Amino acid sequence: xxxxxxxxxxxxxxxxxxxxxxxxxxxxxxxxxxxxxxxxxxxxxxxxxxxxxxxxxxxxxxxxxxxxxxxxxxxxxxxxxxxxxxxxxxxxxxxxxxxxxxxxxxxxxxxxxxxxxxxxxxxxxxxxxxxxxxxxxxxxxxxxxxxxxxxxxxxxxxxxxxxxxxxxxxxxxxxxxxxxxxxxxxxxxxxxxxxxxxxxxxxxxxxxxxxxxxxxxxxxxxxxxxxxxxxxxxxxxxxxxxxxxxxxxxxxxxxxxxxxxxxxxxxxxxxxxxxxxxxxxxxxxxxxxxxxxxxxxxxxxxxxxxxxxxxxxxxxxxxxxxxxxxxxxxxxxxxxxxxxxxxxxxxxxxxxxxxxxxxxxxxxxxxxxxxxxxxxxxxxxxxxxxxxxxxxxxxxxxxxxxxxxxxxxxxxxxxxxxxxxxxxxxxxxxxxxxxxxx
Amino acid sequence: xxxxxxxxxxxxxxxxxxxxxxxxxxxxxxxxxxxxxxxxxxxxxxxxxxxxxxxxxxxxxxxxxxxxxxxxxxxxxxxxxxxxxxxxxxxxxxxxxxxxxxxxxxxxxxxxxxxxxxxxxxxxxxxxxxxxxxxxxxxxxxxxxxxxxxxxxxxxxxxxxxxxxxxxxxxxxxxxxxxxxxxxxxxxxxxxxxxxxxxxxxxxxxxxxxxxxxxxxxxxxxxxxxxxxxxxxxxxxxxxxxxxxxxxxxxxxxxxxxxxxxxxxxxxxxxxxxxxxxxxxxxxxxxxxxxxxxxxxxxxxxxxxxxxxxxxxxxxxxxxxxxxxxxxxxxxxxxxxxxxxxxxxxxxxxxxxxxxxxxxxxxxxxxxxxxxxxxxxxxxxxxxxxxxxxxxxxxxxxxxxxxxxxxxxxxxxxxxxxxxxxxxxxxxxxxxxxxxxxxxxxxxxxxxxxxxxxx
Numbered sequence: 001x002x003x004x005x006x007x008x009x010x011x012x013x014x015x016x017x018x019x020x021x022x023x024x025x026x027x028x029x030x031x032x033x034x035x036x037x038x039x040x041x042x043x044x045x046x047x048x049x050x051x052x053x054x055x056x057x058x059x060x061x062x063x064x065x066x067x068x069x070x071x072x073x074x075x076x077x078x079x080x081x082x083x084x085x086x087x088x089x090x091x092x093x094x095x096x097x098x099x100x101x102x103x104x105x106x107x108x109x110x111x112x113x114x115x116x117x118x119x120x121x122x123x124x125x126x127x128x129x130x131x132x133x134x135x136x137x138x139x140x141x142x143x144x145x146x147x148x149x150x151x152x153x154x155x156x157x158x159x160x161x162x163x164x165x166x167x168x169x170x171x172x173x174x175x176x177x178x179x180x181x182x183x184x185x186x187x188x189x190x191x192x193x194x195x196x197x198x199x200x201x202x203x204x205x206x207x208x209x210x211x212x213x214x215x216x217x218x219x220x221x222x223x224x225x226x227x228x229x230x231x232x233x234x235x236x237x238x239x240x241x242x243x244x245x246x247x248x249x250x251x252x253x254x255x256x257x258x259x260x261x262x263x264x265x266x267x268x269x270x271x272x273x274x275x276x277x278x279x280x281x282x283x284x285x286x287x288x289x290x291x292x293x294x295x296x297x298x299x300x301x302x303x304x305x306x307x308x309x310x311x312x313x314x315x316x317x318x319x320x321x322x323x324x325x326x327x328x329x330x331x332x333x334x335x336x337x338x339x340x341x342x343x344x345x346x347x348x349x350x351x352x353x354x355x356x357x358x359x360x361x362x363x364x365x366x367x368x369x370x371x372x373x374x375x376x377x378x379x380x381x382x383x384x385x386x387x388x389x390x391x392x393x394x395x396x397x398x399x400x401x402x403x404x405x406x407x408x409x410x411x412x413x414x415x416x417x418x419x420x421x422x423x424x425x426x427x428x429x430x431x432x433x434x435x436x437x438x
Numbered sequence: 439x440x441x442x443x444x445x446x447x448x449x450x451x452x453x454x455x456x457x458x459x460x461x462x463x464x465x466x467x468x469x470x471x472x473x474x475x476x477x478x479x480x481x482x483x484x485x486x487x488x489x490x491x492x493x494x495x496x497x498x499x500x501x502x503x504x505x506x507x508x509x510x511x512x513x514x515x516x517x518x519x520x521x522x523x524x525x526x527x528x529x530x531x532x533x534x535x536x537x538x539x540x541x542x543x544x545x546x547x548x549x550x551x552x553x554x555x556x557x558x559x560x561x562x563x564x565x566x567x568x569x570x571x572x573x574x575x576x577x578x579x580x581x582x583x584x585x586x587x588x589x590x591x592x593x594x595x596x597x598x599x600x601x602x603x604x605x606x607x608x609x610x611x612x613x614x615x616x617x618x619x620x621x622x623x624x625x626x627x628x629x630x631x632x633x634x635x636x637x638x639x640x641x642x643x644x645x646x647x648x649x650x651x652x653x654x655x656x657x658x659x660x661x662x663x664x665x666x667x668x669x670x671x672x673x674x675x676x677x678x679x680x681x682x683x684x685x686x687x688x689x690x691x692x693x694x695x696x697x698x699x700x701x702x703x704x705x706x707x708x709x710x711x712x713x714x715x716x717x718x719x720x721x722x723x724x725x726x727x728x729x730x731x732x733x734x735x736x737x738x739x740x741x742x743x744x745x746x747x748x749x750x751x752x753x754x755x756x757x758x759x760x761x762x763x764x765x766x767x768x769x770x771x772x773x774x775x776x777x778x779x780x781x782x783x784x785x786x787x788x789x790x791x792x793x794x795x796x797x798x799x800x801x802x803x804x805x806x807x808x809x810x811x812x813x814x815x816x817x818x819x820x821x822x823x824x825x826x827x828x829x830x831x832x833x834x835x836x837x838x839x840x841x842x843x844x845x846x847x848x849x850x851x852x853x854x855x856x857x858x859x860x861x862x863x864x865x866x867x868x869x870x871x872x873x874x875x876x877x878x879x880x881x882x883x884x885x886x887x888x889x890x891x892x893x
Contacts, residue, residue, distance in 0.1 A: 079804075079808070199458065361536070
């Protein structure tokens with residue numbers, strides 16, 4: 001198959017802000033985003049949840065656009081907006097009719113230049129964030145499983161291991177000074193990339209970027225958090241109570257290799273053979289054939305990211321919800337048999353070919369989607385941002401597939417043996433406190 | 439040395455540029471000899487195509503016999519055909535880089551698909567097999583039955599599900615729309631013969647609509663579809679009779695007790711209209727101003743000003759025979775009464791005071807802008823087309839949508855709010871721990887309490 005040829009042009013302003021434009025005139029709309037190279041992994045020690053709380057503060061007002069103005073100006077231009085906090089980046093994005101491109105850049109530049117928030121805004125968003133944690137984690141069956149459960153067991157470095165959504169005590173301790181300090185430290189042009197995807201030409205886009213972002217001071221060099229993590233020694237395991245659901249569950253995490261290495265390509269293909277839908281070995285064996293499990297899923301950075309949008313130690317994670325008539329030991333044994341088979345024999349040639357076609361197909365779809373049809377090409381924007389911030393090469397979006405499509409059976413087997421080591425991994429059991437009324 | 443004083447570019451919000459024209463791509467629309475309706479749209483953004491084969495019957499069609507029958511039928515459809523086993527289906531899909539999803543709602547059953555254009559023939563052949571040669575293997579059925587029971591057990595510990603389930607029971611009474619999920623006992627009583635019977639009755643070409651969007655040439659795609667789906671035999675489909683809905687005289691509170699809940703899920707709901715109703719657009723605009731957008735009154739009030747909740751939202755929901763308006767918010771346990779007060783305050787304001795011109799104009803631009811975002815991707819186009827063709831709206835719906843939105847006035851919004859935000863008779867669903875909620879719910883109407891377990 002031919003290599004992808006997604007058009008893109010890049011530039012860097014004098015203050016260090018990188019700018020990427022990927023023009024497409026299919027429709028008179030555009031998706032714009034600013035990504036900052038700061039995520040919950042990188043937030044300061046003792047300030048769990050701060051990167052995410054801060055993300056909320058970025059919608060609370062800037063020098064020329066006070067509280068609610070940002071949201072009002074985007075919605076009233078016919079667009080939608082959001083932001084999200086990840087391991088290593090925080091993003092802010094808008095999808096809009098393309099006649100609002102300049103307005104959106106004005107807003108994004110204004111809040112990069114001068115956040116303007118007060119104590120009342122902070123109290124308000126602290127309350128909102130607590131309700132977010134309740135609705136997504138504390139009041140949901142299997143909430144936070146395993147994305148909040150696995151890291152504290154798997155990792156030893158606070159940066160990789162802490163509660164990313166934030167302990168309520170830490171959220172309560174956050175002050176307005178912390179907010180301004182965090183803003184000055186991380187939210188500068190030299191720590192960011194601006195993306196414009198859709199109905200905007202590189203010439204227009206670059207000129208507007210210079211006009212609105214060009215005069216923002218570059219900011220101090222960012223402190224580099226030490227996120228290094230020793231490799232696992234032995235099996236690390238733990239338990240978390242499940243107070244709503246009645247199915248026992250467990251999740252297993254293996255350390256994944258560094259991004260953009262041959263092992264990473266091979267493990268990604270193996271991951272797809274294991275976790276790729278109903279044809280994947282884990283689902284097929286545990287749910288469809290042996291019928292021990294009710295649901296299985298997994299992946300590199302599962303379930304809060306994918307293969308491309310992280311930049312530090314990460315896990316290949318697998319999650320299994322199983323029937324209560326099987327013990328945790330029995331269910332884990334069945335899972336281990338699936339892993340053992342790929343370590344012993346690798347995967348079949350036909351299976352490898354199938355996985356490569358599916359991998360390619362899913363990659364192409366992920367460029368167009370990612371956040372549903374109201375955010376066209378979120379996925380493309382996300383990859384361009386990560387390849388710029390982590391690899392300094394946006395054009396990887398067109399070439400990154402090649403490495404996966406060249407993986408051999410032998411490489412897959414070697415990766416299985418090297419990374420899916422039953423004696424070096426983390427396991428968390430989610431234990432129901434009540435039984436189903438039957 | 440003279441310096442040139444540059445004007446501060448931040449001093450003023452940049453005005454919007456001239457709008458570029460929004461052009462909907464051409465549709466190729468045809469009814470095949472066996473009655474299958476086909477709608478195709480080209481979109482060459484990625485080398486893939488996506489679509490849905492809809493059947494215009496869902497759980498409502500079989501509710502009298504077995505609630506959820508359409509759903510279990512759809513689930514088992516993908517587990518075997520006369521030519522392929524379950525495992526072969528899954529591996530064949532992976533071989534061509536494709537996904538298939540089978541599902542059923544109240545009014546429709548669907549086989550959704552997406553895949554690489556280079557394998558379009560293989561994928562459509564598989565979809566056609568699922569549509570008329572499903573084999574319903576007994577062992578696959580038994581496994582899926584158990585899966586469904588376990589899925590329901592989890593759903594019945596999920597506050598948003600419990601709230602929707604209770605809301606639909608309250609609003610729709612004896613109508614099949616009252617049931618969004620079966621009980622465990624009902625699932626245990628399904629017989630394989632019922633699934634086969636449902637499949638034979640409703641998975642027929644005259645009951646079907648095939649929508650496909652993607653990187654293909656429409657004429658060739660239409661020929662291919664005629665070849666692959668042409669041999670499918672026509673059959674007539676039973677019609678679902680309508681049933682009258684409950685009438686409400688005053689607000690009532692329906693409290694679902696979920697022990698240990700650390701938050702309370704609120705829903706305020708009332709009957710509204712179908713997508714074909716002439717007032718649909720007016721109501722959609724009123725909803726957008728009330729609580730349908732980030733910049734809406736409800737969200738500004740109970741999230742951005744008061745911090746009671748993370749993601750409050752209102753929505754207008756159309757089913758084929760009826761519709762409803764609902765407001766949802768998951769709130770802190772101690773602000774249940776405060777939140778309901780604000781929810782009703784904002785509803786009553788929509789009903790009593792005409793919206794100001796600038797707020798109206800902002801909301802119109804929002805609705806027409808968001809609509810155009812759907813043009814940019816294959817999934818977006820497929821979703822817009824589904825709305826038009828499933829609801830049998832005029833073919834010009836897409837082209838005229840934006841101009842019809844722009845013609846709406848403050849009087850239209852006021853009239854829609856008065857007619858369809860039924861403040862006086864709204865039904866209030868509260869899901870949470872009764873001990874935590876205390877007497878807050880009772881302030882808004884007589885309380886009926888339910889267990890989270892189904893009756």
